[in-house]
Amino acid sequence: MSVFELSRYFYDFFIEKGYSQLLASRLNLSINLVIVLILAYVLFRLMRYIAETLVANFAAQSKTNFDDFLVKNKTFLHLSNLLTINFISLLIPDLFYDFSNFEIIAEKLVSVLTVVFVIWLLRSILLTLKDFLRTIPAFKDKPVDSYIQVVMIVLWLFALIFIFGIVTGQSVLKLLTGLGALSAVLLLVFKDTILGFVASIQVTVNDTVRIGDWITMEKYNADGDVFEINLASVKVRNFDNTITTIPTYYLISDSFKNWRGMAQSGGRRMKRSVLIKSQSIKFITNQEIEKYKSVQLIANYVTERSNEIETFNSNNNADKSVLVNGRNMTNFGLFRRYIDAYLRKHPGVNQEMMIMCRHLAPTPNGVPLEIYAFSADKTWAKYEGIMADIFDHVFASVPYFDLEVFEYPTGTDFSNFPK
Template sequence: MLNKFFYKIFKEHFSVSDATAVYLNLVTNLIIFSLLGYVLFKVFRFFGRKAIRKMANKTSTKFDDLLIKNRTFLNLSRIVVLIIVFNLLKQILEDFPNIFTYSERIVTIAIIFSIIWFIRSILLSVKDFLRTTNAFKDKPLESYVQIFMIVLWLIAAIFSFSVLTGKPLIRFLTALGAFSAVLLLVFKDTILGFVSSIQVAVNDTVRIGDWITMEKYGADGDVVEINLTSVIIRNFDNTISSIPTYYLTSDSFKNWRTMNSSGGRRIKRAVLIKINSIRFLTDDDIEYFKKIHLISDYIEEVSNEVNKYNKENNIDKSVLINGRNLTNFGTFRIYLDKYIENHPKINQDMLLMSRQLEPTPNGIPLEIYAFSKEKVWEDYERVMANIFDHILASVKYFDLEVFQNPSSIDINNLKQTKPSE
């Protein structure tokens, strides 16, 4: 027999004892056996890669390319070699039954884990392939792969312990049932993450690529990965935030996806107008404002309406407060409405207005509420800045003042001003 070949050589040609010949035969067989296994592994992998690459070049799908990328055939080659090793062990270790028993168990465990790695490579290939499709490119596929692998690793661990100890599998399953409370505690975050990832996918609250904000955790950026334990966010300052997945269902966050898919990004900002700069308009003011292109028609129409009302009701206009009047503040609001309505970067199909908010100790907030067509952060900020540049520059034409806390220069100038005698 092949396993006795070197035993006979050592026994007949080198005249060694039976015990020595047995051990020398074992060592020689193991060396040859290891070299043969290594060569077989390299041969299987080489021809397998060559065959798969040739097949991949003939197909239009990228799935076979992903199988190569995730080393699927490499893991399959390991399984084939280990099965061959398993079948030859009995002959090589015929004279060492105790070693054979433990070696057989070790090789069996190696086959189990090699199968797990092979399944993992296929799952990763499927995940990568689904990621290239529009239906799954923004879904948390990593979570499903990870939970499936955890289950497989648990099954592999149970089988491995059963093989290693030689005990029936039912004993480990019984012990596992008693140990379930501890397992739930150990894998608490994993279980919560799995449940949360399913809720996120079913409710479609977060997708990969979404811009989300979680101020509590300092996250403000794009989601690049959702897995069982964490959500990876690349912030706009190029830092990375990692947030536990179950926080997506237990805590509040802001998702900007609907803004990106809508017709505009909201502008909601106010300037503070000094209350004591607000006044009624005189006839001279009205004639002056008629020269402003955006509100000339409005001033003409409303001033005629006001004059008609005051004449019909015999209002004494020697005192300006009597009757109906226009104000510089109200006219300025109309001007801003017209300005926003004519702005090329503002979506005219969405809500837009300038509005007066509740007075504050620092003045009356005059807020612009509109939606910019530009939704990219840089372009959006530029549009909003241009609008408020215009507002701040045009305030003085309506004889209004913007509130600003006095600076040290203002205070110093005030001190240097001499009182008039």
């Protein structure tokens, strides 16, 4: 017995019972619709059971993880939706044999649902592809989301055109031709999308930003790691666990700082200065030189330097009854030499990168003594610990060289003034 004959079974039954043709047709349609919907539901549940159990178990046991992502993104569930709606579409001509007007409406409705289900299926496949690419090292830091979103926008645009053509009965080719006249409007509507897509391409080609990069963008108060790059925005997880969203286009139109170079280098820069009170800087006398020879890090330097200065002064008949005559060592210069030697012995400083202790231009608050070096460990917490350890030693060493660190007077300082 054919499908058509089955669909007419209740019609013939009611005709034999003496019902009118119109009533028999309506009752036949109602009963057939209930039966088809029940069969469609059973088919859907069967397909869903296969997708959630058999396919999921097979994916879990397979060696590749691509099928795991298919299950995660419900690809097989969307496929079951598509198969179910196709099952219904095959029965529509027989169901609505006596109601041609309703047949046209039902076919359009099923066609629209078919287009939507196809888009959902393609979307799940694209999401699966995105998840799979993220497991490949070469694509982990690439803005795959942006390209997936562009493809989805194009798919939905064509889907809407097809749906409009189905509902209105117009030719899809004519609708696509008519889009040329709307190109200016489309460019205006999708301006941000187009800018984001172009920006994503430039970011990828120029390797400006990767997922996982630490970036700083003061304009948007962003200071943290990039964890997502999509068509419209770049998401940054700041170090206080807040999330900053930056429009993708601004990564090529505005300036920002990318710390990737630091992360890939051998160390993280330490650049900080100590303000030395200028009035505490003085020449070193011969008696004081003997004291500094006991400081191990600069003992050899003090000996060699004092001999060199003594030879120079002797050759030039310098009158050392006045200390300013001839050449002399200063406590500030000796302290700078000591800090430089200390940095070159510190285990937390990368000895293969630049190490420098230098004077900066004097200020109203004193003479800055700047330390410029690179920590061996680039981890933030350990980097701060290394720098704190160095400056703890610097501040504690200042008095040994008869120097003073500049600071504004406090209430205690004023209370100690003689009355």
